[in-house]
Each structure stands twice: as structure tokens, then as C-alpha cells.
Amino acid sequence: MGFFTMLWATLCLPFLFLCLKTAFSSSLHASSFSTTHLCSQEEAAALLQFKTSFSINSTVYNPSLCEIVYDIKANYSKTESWKEGIDCCSWDGVSCDNVTGHVINLDLSCNLLSGTFPSNSTLFLLKNLQSLNLAFNDFRLSKIPPEISQFTRLKHLDISSSQFSGQVPVEIAHLPKLVSLNLSNLFTFDSNFFDLDSSHKLILETTTLRNLVQNLSEVRELVLCGVNMGSVNPCFFMNLSSSLTTLYLLNTVLRGNFPNSILRFPNLKTFGLSGNENLTIDLPSSNWSSPLQHLNLSPMDCGGRLPESIGDLKSLQYLSLSCNLEGSIPASIDASRFWKLWYLDLSYNLLNGTMPPWIFTLPLLEILRLNHNQLEGQINQFQQNSLEELNLSNNRLQGSIPNSISNLVNLSYLDLSSNHFCDLLVSDMFSLQNLESIILSNNNLSLRDNVDANLTLPKLTYFDLSSCNLSEFPNFLRHSDGLQSLLLSKSSIHGNIPKWIWEKDDLRVLDLSHNNLGGKIPNYLPKSLSVLNLQGNNFDGTIPFWFTESCELENLNLHGNQMDGLLPRSLVNCSMLEVLDVGNNNINDTFPHWLESLPQLQVLVLRSNKFHGFVDSTKEGPSFPNLRILDLSSNYFVGALPIRYIENFNAMMDTHSDDSFPEYMTMSNGSYQYSLVVIIKGLEYELQGILTILTSIDLSENKFGGEIPDVIGKLNSLKGLNLSHNNLTGPISQSLGNLTNLEWLDLSSNELVGEIPDELLSLTQLSKLNLSNNHLVGRIPKGKQFNTFGNDSYEGNLRLCGFPLSKSCDGIGKLPSSFQEKDESWRFGWRVVALGYGCGVVFGLLMGYHVFRTGKPKWFVSLFDGRLSQSRRKTRKARRVVPRRS
Incomplete structure (x- = not known):
């Protein structure tokens, strides 16, 4: 989903x-x-x-x-x-x-x-x-x-x-x-x-x-x-x-x-x-239906402000208005008028100001969602104990978290993430027997375990204190046997992972990324683990061979550690694997052809390791049919570009992708949104959500040779293609003009010859082009996107002419005679070089990236920094969120 x-x-x-x-x-x-x-x-x-x-x-x-x-x-x-x-x-x-x-x-x-x-x-x-x-x-x-x-x-x-x-x-x-x-x-x-x-x-x-x-x-x-x-x-x-x-x-x-x-x-x-x-609707300024009990306009567009007249709805029990409302919450709403209210959802609006005090006194309130607004100030102490769900995430709230939360005995879901809270939390605050989810990430919070308390949270399944200041693991979780998701990324935790974490057999998501953890990964994992994210730490040694036939992994991310040795072939047992990222390690291995049999694999990142040898498939038939992101850059691969694989990249051939409503890659139950470090237009980004429309191939900084195959033109949903810093020869394939969704193309630092094909004018989405440091000749195409590229897209090609270069072309694009003579001489020399390559001659590799200077692609700005809300109710509890009849 x-x-x-x-x-x-x-x-x-x-x-x-x-x-x-x-x-x-x-x-x-x-x-x-x-x-x-x-x-x-x-x-x-x-x-x-x-x-x-x-x-x-x-x-x-x-x-x-x-x-x-x-x-x-x-x-x-x-x-x-x-x-x-x-x-x-x-x-x-x-x-x-x-x-x-x-x-x-x-x-x-x-x-x-x-x-x-x-x-x-x-x-x-x-x-x-x-x-x-x-x-x-x-x-x-x-x-x-x-x-x-x-x-x-x-x-x-x-x-x-x-x-x-x-x-x-x-x-x-x-x-x-x-x-x-x-x-x-x-x-x-x-x-x-x-x-x-x-x-x-x-x-x-x-x-x-x-x-x-x-x-x-x-x-x-x-x-x-x-x-x-x-x-x-x-x-x-x-x-x-x-x-x-x-x-x-x-x-x-x-x-x-x-x-x-x-x-x-x-x-x-x-x-x-x-x-x-x-669909839009204008909320009436007066004369609402007085018996109205249940009103849901979420999500759609109401626009404007929440009218004062809504305070006249004294029978209201269920109110959900996530519809682009702005301004402050009207003073006409108070606990006396809304005393029957048990469900209040004003999330995903533009509401500002402070939280009105009556919210903390509603006697029957069970569900409170004010997340994704612009509310500020501090939270008052809660004076009711009926709350079952409290979500104030993604606001501008500050100060301390009220200790009255510990009195909300019915609370099962707590989300105060992405605010400006600054507090030292004591583990006793969470001693609520009904708590299932605790999400406090992206705050300036620290945690102190109360060693004298025998804290047990029997129903806790989801715990997220990412981007806080923990420094150590919250040991009170060791007794939460039902824990399914543990997210502690970017929390300044150091040392080794305690043994009790690896022993939690119901655990499905473990995200400890971007900490100062080290040591070796043990040879055993929780049986039901679906996500293991340890990127950005200091783990060393080989990747354990613990992937059994019952492997349920969907996402394995070990990016940015010090892992060495071989990539374990037992990964082939993980038939549900969608994301494999072992980039920026010291793995010394040949290309893992055996991964091509994984039916769900969509993202494969082997960047910046010591992989070597040939890449192309060794068998006939489908291989990597669902792969959308392939990054093999900064390794030691040789030979021609992998034609057989390219022919089978079906997920990169979808011409019907819809950019208007992008979806994100998540764990199968939707409770965890994948992240990924990618190179986009020469710049490194950590995406907090992987869009399903993001398709890219990065084979840069290797020793690939030969010509760019025409078959690559079939990948018509590609957003990015980087073949730079290789030994590619011959002309730029005209088939690249079929990649009409392409937003960045980097063919720099190769041995490409000939003219820039006019077919590239079809790339109307292209915002970054780098053809520098090749042997291209002739007139630069005019019009469309090509009118937006600067000199740095073409530098190092001495025989190119035309805009934006200062060198003009004669007539209808022919080079001056002196250039033509030199060009013919150079072409003859290139043929000799090509013959030499066929006999095993490999040209030296030009190291380093040519960094692009512009910003993000048009769809990148829609990425959310945060995670999807997890399913907060088990089926047996869903009855209580059904609006009640009077």
C-alpha cells in the first residue's frame, strides 16, 4: 500500500x-x-x-x-x-x-x-x-x-x-x-x-x-x-x-x-x-444542523478558517476535519459545549496558535489527533483519563512533556514526534499497561532508566525514539516481550548492541542506523525480522551467514560500515527481500548473480566496495524483473555494460507511471517506511522515503568498456542514468532519446565520440546533463532543455561548438575546415584504439565525480521526512473507534 x-x-x-x-x-x-x-x-x-x-x-x-x-x-x-x-x-x-x-x-x-x-x-x-x-x-x-x-x-x-x-x-x-x-x-x-x-x-x-x-x-x-x-x-x-x-x-x-x-x-x-x-466544501458560517453527531471531511478541501459557529454543535461526538483549515482553533469551542465529543481529529491542517485548554478537560475524549499543524507553546496537564490515542506530532510544541501522561491508564498510542520538546524522561512515565505504541522521535529528549522500578509493558509493540539524545539503549524495554518495532536511529547511542535485543523473537523492525555502534553482527537474528537497518555505524567483520530458508527479511541496510569479506550467498533464501544496501563497506567479491532470482528485489546498492569482475547475466530468462534502483558505482567492474540484465529490467520500462500521486516503499504491513542514500545529479541525499517512481541506474566509476547499447533506450521510466568515469567508447546511442522521463544524465569522463544526437532533444524532463571530458564533436543541439545547460555540461570536448559555448559553428553546423581535418585524423586514431581494446587494452580510469551544482528534481521536494503511521489498532480493538450511536 x-x-x-x-x-x-x-x-x-x-x-x-x-x-x-x-x-x-x-x-x-x-x-x-x-x-x-x-x-x-x-x-x-x-x-x-x-x-x-x-x-x-x-x-x-x-x-x-x-x-x-x-x-x-x-x-x-x-x-x-x-x-x-x-x-x-x-x-x-x-x-x-x-x-x-x-x-x-x-x-x-x-x-x-x-x-x-x-x-x-x-x-x-x-x-x-x-x-x-x-x-x-x-x-x-x-x-x-x-x-x-x-x-x-x-x-x-x-x-x-x-x-x-x-x-x-x-x-x-x-x-x-x-x-x-x-x-x-x-x-x-x-x-x-x-x-x-x-x-x-x-x-x-x-x-x-x-x-x-x-x-x-x-x-x-x-x-x-x-x-x-x-x-x-x-x-x-x-x-x-x-x-x-x-x-x-x-x-x-x-x-x-x-x-x-x-x-x-x-x-x-x-x-x-x-x-x-x-471535491471542496465551504463550512457554513451559521445555522448548522443542531442534531449533528458525526462529521468527517478528512482528507479533502474545506479551505479558510474553522468557523466560530461550529461551537453550536452541542450534540457532536465525532469530528474529523483534515481539510486545509488555517488560523487558530475557535474560542467558541469549549468543554461545556463539546462534552459528548469522544473523537477529535484536526490533523493535516495549517492551524496555529496554542492548544486551547478545554482540549485537556473533555471528559469522554478517546481519540485526539492534532498532528501536522503549526501549533506552538506548551502542553497543559491532562485532566481526563479517557484518552486511548494521543497524536500531536509534527507541530512546533515545546517545553516539557507533561507527567500527567502517566495517568492516562487507557492510552494505547502516543505520538509526540517532530516537535521541539526538551526534556529528561524517566522510564516510569511509560508505566501504562495498555501502551502499544510510543513515538517520540525528532525531539531534544533524553532518557533515564529508573533502575529501582520493575517496569513491564506487556502490550508494547512499537517504540520510536529516533533522533533523540539517548546515548544508551533503553533497558526497560528488555521486559517487553511483544516488541515488534524498535527504532533508535540518530540517537547518539554507542557501544555494542545488547544481547536482549537479538533475543526478541517477535521483533520485525530493528532500525539502529546512524549511531556509534560497533563490534560484530551476531550469527543469529530474530526469526520474524523483516527490516534490519544498521547503516551509518562502525560494524566490522563479515556479514554473518544467518539467512535461513525461513528468512522473512524485506529490507537489509548495512550501508556505511566496515563490513568486509564476501556477500553471503544465503541471502538467496530471503525471497521477500525488496531492498539490499551494502554500499560504502569493504566487501571484496564478484557480482552476486545469484540475487537475480529474488522475485521482489527492487533496490540493489553495492556502491563503494571492492566488487570486481564481469556483471552481465550468465543465464537465459528473466532476471531482476522488479529492480528499479541499481547502484554499482565506485567498484572495479569490467567488461561491457550488462545488456542481458538491462533487457529484463521490466520495472524500468513502465510508461504508465503516475508522478501526480507518488507512493512510497514500505514494509508489507505499512508500519515502516524505507530510507535510502542515493546520488541524485551528483549530490548525495538520504531519502526518508523511497518513491516508487524513482528509477535510476548508476554504474559510474568502474572500468566498463565498449559502446552504450541501444537496448538501454527501452528503460523509458528511468529518472536518472549515470555511466560516467568509465571507458565507454563509440557514439552516444540515439536510443537515449526514448528516455523521456529522464531528469539527469551523466556520461562524462569516458571515451565517447561523434556528435550529440538530436534525439536527446526529446528529453524534456532533463534538468542536469553532463557530457564533459569526452571526444564529442560538432554542433550542440538547440532548443528545449538544451537551452538551459551551461558550459560545464560540455567542457573537455574540444571539437564541440554552438550555444552555450563561445565557439560558433559555420553554416548549418559543419565544423571549420581546420577542425574537420583534425577530426578525421582523430577518428582514425580512435579506430586504432578500438581495435586495441578488442585485444584487451584497458584505458586508465579518471577518478572522482564532477559535482553538479543545481538542486533537487521536481518530484524530490515532495518527500516527507518521517515515517508512516503504523496500524494502531488490532482488529479486536477496532470496535471502539467506530462512532457510537446516541
């Missing part, structure tokens, strides 16, 4: 549950109705026939999710109780009218049904049906049958997350008694709960929506999350009945300005628009 998807999920997951857990009270517990009359044989036969239309598949939904939404705990099918000879009114999920015996309610939610939904289903014979719930089944992208209009008495319809697809039929607007309608399509049947990429399978067009609004005069609850309404004008929603109580339109591709008059509807209690990035 990418960064923006993760951000959307972090902000909106609680509201997604609310999307499903709406007041479909008549259908959620249909089987609870008592019956005194036998159902008709015709209706019983219709239900049995419907049952035979589907198979039972225990994998079609997530059981924990159904438990959260529908209070269904057992993983079984209700239709198993449907048998001939038994009154159908006693079947699970079926309830009947006490007088007539007609089936009036059918609840088959989370029923494990799998198969296509027939348009002639016998279900439509149940003419008296008033409530139908088919949520969380798998109807395999069936169309919603138009015959649904036959349920003329239907009041409640829930077919959410059941894998319907296609256009919502206009006939659904012919249900005159419909009170609640849920067509949500966000959740899938895997362990991820929901999948934004696979939503929008259902399409609601303008005509259908217009009929819905006009005909369903009784509708009170309308839930359309994940339904594609990209062609709909938001103004149509103005005509909904003023009796509306619930409207959820999360992630619906709506665009334009949504009418804020809905927020004045007299009966509106719940309203959500989040996940519609092209």
Missing part, C-alpha cells in the same frame, strides 16, 4: 466502519423477531432455491471485520439451518410477519455466499420483503438486477461489500418506501480490510441519482461509499429530503463544490465526504 493510501486509511478507517455500521436496525438482527405463524410453502421453496444458487466459501470475507460491523462472531453460513420440513420463519436470518407468516426480513450478511447473482433469482418472489441485508458476500462482480424494483415494500436495503459491479440500475429508485440504502463498495475479502484501488466497481450515473433524489422521499440513510460518481454534479444532493439523517459519500470520485446547505438539514446526524480529493 502506498503512502497516500496509507494516509487516507489512517485518517478515515474509523469512519469506514461507521459507513457500514449504520442504523439498518431492522435488518441487522432480523432473526431476533418472534414468529407465531408458519411461513408459506411457496416462500420457503423460493428461499431454498436461492440457497442452491450459491456455494459456501469461508474465505469470502474477513471474520473479524464482520464481528466489528455486524456483531457476527461465528464463521458459518446461516443458510445451513435452512432445511425442508422446518418452518422457514425459524431459519437463521429469516423473520416473518406474526399475523400473515410472510417473510418480511432477510439478513444474510457475512454469510459466505459465493457465486453470480442471477437476474431471475427466486428471491424476488418474496413480495412482502421489508428488509434485505446481503452485505459481505461474494457475488463475483454480478450486476445489480433491475428486478430489485419488485420489492415494492422494501424499507431497508444493504448490499455493501458484496462484489456487485457495473451501473447501479435506475430501477433502484423505484422503491417508494425505501428508508435506508447502503451500496458501499470499499471492503474486500482479504486481510487488508479494504482496497481503494479495487473500489469504484459500482457506477452511479446522473440519471439514476436524479431519480433517487426525486423518488425516494422517505429515505433517511444513504450510504454510497466507494461508488463511482465521477460524472455526477454534487448539486443534485441539495434536493434530498430534509428528513435525511445519514449521508456517507466517502471515496466516490465526486468533484467540484459540494453544497453546504446539507449541513443545515434539520435532522442530519451523520455526514461524511472524505476521500474525494477533487
Whole structure:
């Protein structure tokens, strides 16, 4: 899952549950109705026939999710109780009218049904049906049958997350008694709960929506999350009945300005628009709906300031506004008016000023998110103990961390990272038995262990004190057996890694990068370790051969140590490995061809070691198909450029990459964002997030020879290509003109000859070009990006002419006759040299980089310095972040 998807999920997951857990009270517990009359044989036969239309598949939904939404705990099918000879009114999920015996309610939610939904289903014979719930089944992208209009008495319809697809039929607007309608399509049947990429399978067009609004005069609850309404004008929603109580339109591709008059509807209690990035709404300055309890506009665009009038919402329980708000938090909001509030999220805005004191006194507040704003000043002491999540990260808060945090006995998630806190923390502060995550990184904090306290944190799984002043390991963590992520990078820790860290078998992420740690890495690792980041330390010796067949590593980063010896071949057992960075060490080995079999490998950095020999593949077939970043620079590789590998770099051939919404490489569960040291345009950067659109090849400072192969022109998603400081000969390949996404190209300090091909004018994204110190001749191409490059892009090529050089070209680009004679003589000499190379002559290597002087590429500025929020709730706890009903 990418960064923006993760951000959307972090902000909106609680509201997604609310999307499903709406007041479909008549259908959620249909089987609870008592019956005194036998159902008709015709209706019983219709239900049995419907049952035979589907198979039972225990994998079609997530059981924990159904438990959260529908209070269904057992993983079984209700239709198993449907048998001939038994009154159908006693079947699970079926309830009947006490007088007539007609089936009036059918609840088959989370029923494990799998198969296509027939348009002639016998279900439509149940003419008296008033409530139908088919949520969380798998109807395999069936169309919603138009015959649904036959349920003329239907009041409640829930077919959410059941894998319907296609256009919502206009006939659904012919249900005159419909009170609640849920067509949500966000959740899938895997362990991820929901999948934004696979939503929008259902399409609601303008005509259908217009009929819905006009005909369903009784509708009170309308839930359309994940339904594609990209062609709909938001103004149509103005005509909904003023009796509306619930409207959820999360992630619906709506665009334009949504009418804020809905927020004045007299009966509106719940309203959500989040996940519609092209949708805006102006918050009303007055006359809000007084019964409003749940409001979610995160993330989208509200703009402007948070109006004072929001303080009139005395019934508010859930407020989430991450929508570009600015200014200070209004004084009209206070604890007396918002005393029912249990969820407050004003994160990712531009709010400034200090935190208002009423926030620290809200008696029922469980979730507080004010992260990613511009708040300043100190934090008051907390006067309530109901908080379960506290996130004030990425602000300008300062001073000490209040010791009243130790009184928040229900606290499970604490994030105060990236502020200006200056404090000496005592380990006793964290003696909270429910704490699962502690994130205090990027502050001026130090820590003192209380040696007299027997501190145990039984639920702690995530601990991050990176970029603090620790000087030593927090030993109180030795008793936290459930620890899964330990992040202590850039914390001035010295010495050896204590043995107790290596003994934590549930540990998945260990980031101790950029400290003063030394010694040797032990021959054993926690079995479940997925990320090991030890870059920027002083570890020495060989890399241990501890990669067994059960290896779960996804990221191994040993960059910038003193490791020597060979690269262990046992790494081939790490089939999930995505990033391998052993750059800037003393490893003495040949190219690790055996890594080409790793199916997930995307980043391979062997820079600045003593690797030597030939690089190209020794076998036929796919190799490194997912590799996006390859850095072999500053080694001793020889021979031609690796043509066979280049032919298989499929991930660098994607012409459909989208720079508008970049994603970041993360650990498979999204709890850790990878970092990487890269050379971009000749300058070294440590990226705190690796964009999936970043594709680059750096083979500089080796002894590669021969010509630049034409096949390299197939890598049309490349952002950067550096082949400098080698022995490359021949002309610049015209195929480089196909690299239309290229932003930097360095071919300097080689033996290249001939003219600069005009095809390079196609590189309209190119912002850095270095062709210096070769034997290029002729006229420099004119126009487009070439008009922006300076003399340093071409210096050391005495036979080049034209802008920006002071040497002009005669006529239409021919060199003066004196230059032509010298050039022909030089060309003859080059042919002799080429023949010599074919016999084994290798030219000397020009050492050192030619450093570029300009800034970062256009997409680089969007990098975030920080880590993705980890999943903060286990499934069993997700129920408590579902907005409650009054």
C-alpha cells in the first residue's frame, strides 16, 4: 500500500466502519423477531432455491471485520439451518410477519455466499420483503438486477461489500418506501480490510441519482461509499429530503463544490465526504444542523478558517476535519459545549496558535489527533483519563512533556514526534499497561532508566525514539516481550548492541542506523525480522551467514560500515527481500548473480566496495524483473555494460507511471517506511522515503568498456542514468532519446565520440546533463532543455561548438575546415584504439565525480521526512473507534 493510501486509511478507517455500521436496525438482527405463524410453502421453496444458487466459501470475507460491523462472531453460513420440513420463519436470518407468516426480513450478511447473482433469482418472489441485508458476500462482480424494483415494500436495503459491479440500475429508485440504502463498495475479502484501488466497481450515473433524489422521499440513510460518481454534479444532493439523517459519500470520485446547505438539514446526524480529493466544501458560517453527531471531511478541501459557529454543535461526538483549515482553533469551542465529543481529529491542517485548554478537560475524549499543524507553546496537564490515542506530532510544541501522561491508564498510542520538546524522561512515565505504541522521535529528549522500578509493558509493540539524545539503549524495554518495532536511529547511542535485543523473537523492525555502534553482527537474528537497518555505524567483520530458508527479511541496510569479506550467498533464501544496501563497506567479491532470482528485489546498492569482475547475466530468462534502483558505482567492474540484465529490467520500462500521486516503499504491513542514500545529479541525499517512481541506474566509476547499447533506450521510466568515469567508447546511442522521463544524465569522463544526437532533444524532463571530458564533436543541439545547460555540461570536448559555448559553428553546423581535418585524423586514431581494446587494452580510469551544482528534481521536494503511521489498532480493538450511536 502506498503512502497516500496509507494516509487516507489512517485518517478515515474509523469512519469506514461507521459507513457500514449504520442504523439498518431492522435488518441487522432480523432473526431476533418472534414468529407465531408458519411461513408459506411457496416462500420457503423460493428461499431454498436461492440457497442452491450459491456455494459456501469461508474465505469470502474477513471474520473479524464482520464481528466489528455486524456483531457476527461465528464463521458459518446461516443458510445451513435452512432445511425442508422446518418452518422457514425459524431459519437463521429469516423473520416473518406474526399475523400473515410472510417473510418480511432477510439478513444474510457475512454469510459466505459465493457465486453470480442471477437476474431471475427466486428471491424476488418474496413480495412482502421489508428488509434485505446481503452485505459481505461474494457475488463475483454480478450486476445489480433491475428486478430489485419488485420489492415494492422494501424499507431497508444493504448490499455493501458484496462484489456487485457495473451501473447501479435506475430501477433502484423505484422503491417508494425505501428508508435506508447502503451500496458501499470499499471492503474486500482479504486481510487488508479494504482496497481503494479495487473500489469504484459500482457506477452511479446522473440519471439514476436524479431519480433517487426525486423518488425516494422517505429515505433517511444513504450510504454510497466507494461508488463511482465521477460524472455526477454534487448539486443534485441539495434536493434530498430534509428528513435525511445519514449521508456517507466517502471515496466516490465526486468533484467540484459540494453544497453546504446539507449541513443545515434539520435532522442530519451523520455526514461524511472524505476521500474525494477533487471535491471542496465551504463550512457554513451559521445555522448548522443542531442534531449533528458525526462529521468527517478528512482528507479533502474545506479551505479558510474553522468557523466560530461550529461551537453550536452541542450534540457532536465525532469530528474529523483534515481539510486545509488555517488560523487558530475557535474560542467558541469549549468543554461545556463539546462534552459528548469522544473523537477529535484536526490533523493535516495549517492551524496555529496554542492548544486551547478545554482540549485537556473533555471528559469522554478517546481519540485526539492534532498532528501536522503549526501549533506552538506548551502542553497543559491532562485532566481526563479517557484518552486511548494521543497524536500531536509534527507541530512546533515545546517545553516539557507533561507527567500527567502517566495517568492516562487507557492510552494505547502516543505520538509526540517532530516537535521541539526538551526534556529528561524517566522510564516510569511509560508505566501504562495498555501502551502499544510510543513515538517520540525528532525531539531534544533524553532518557533515564529508573533502575529501582520493575517496569513491564506487556502490550508494547512499537517504540520510536529516533533522533533523540539517548546515548544508551533503553533497558526497560528488555521486559517487553511483544516488541515488534524498535527504532533508535540518530540517537547518539554507542557501544555494542545488547544481547536482549537479538533475543526478541517477535521483533520485525530493528532500525539502529546512524549511531556509534560497533563490534560484530551476531550469527543469529530474530526469526520474524523483516527490516534490519544498521547503516551509518562502525560494524566490522563479515556479514554473518544467518539467512535461513525461513528468512522473512524485506529490507537489509548495512550501508556505511566496515563490513568486509564476501556477500553471503544465503541471502538467496530471503525471497521477500525488496531492498539490499551494502554500499560504502569493504566487501571484496564478484557480482552476486545469484540475487537475480529474488522475485521482489527492487533496490540493489553495492556502491563503494571492492566488487570486481564481469556483471552481465550468465543465464537465459528473466532476471531482476522488479529492480528499479541499481547502484554499482565506485567498484572495479569490467567488461561491457550488462545488456542481458538491462533487457529484463521490466520495472524500468513502465510508461504508465503516475508522478501526480507518488507512493512510497514500505514494509508489507505499512508500519515502516524505507530510507535510502542515493546520488541524485551528483549530490548525495538520504531519502526518508523511497518513491516508487524513482528509477535510476548508476554504474559510474568502474572500468566498463565498449559502446552504450541501444537496448538501454527501452528503460523509458528511468529518472536518472549515470555511466560516467568509465571507458565507454563509440557514439552516444540515439536510443537515449526514448528516455523521456529522464531528469539527469551523466556520461562524462569516458571515451565517447561523434556528435550529440538530436534525439536527446526529446528529453524534456532533463534538468542536469553532463557530457564533459569526452571526444564529442560538432554542433550542440538547440532548443528545449538544451537551452538551459551551461558550459560545464560540455567542457573537455574540444571539437564541440554552438550555444552555450563561445565557439560558433559555420553554416548549418559543419565544423571549420581546420577542425574537420583534425577530426578525421582523430577518428582514425580512435579506430586504432578500438581495435586495441578488442585485444584487451584497458584505458586508465579518471577518478572522482564532477559535482553538479543545481538542486533537487521536481518530484524530490515532495518527500516527507518521517515515517508512516503504523496500524494502531488490532482488529479486536477496532470496535471502539467506530462512532457510537446516541
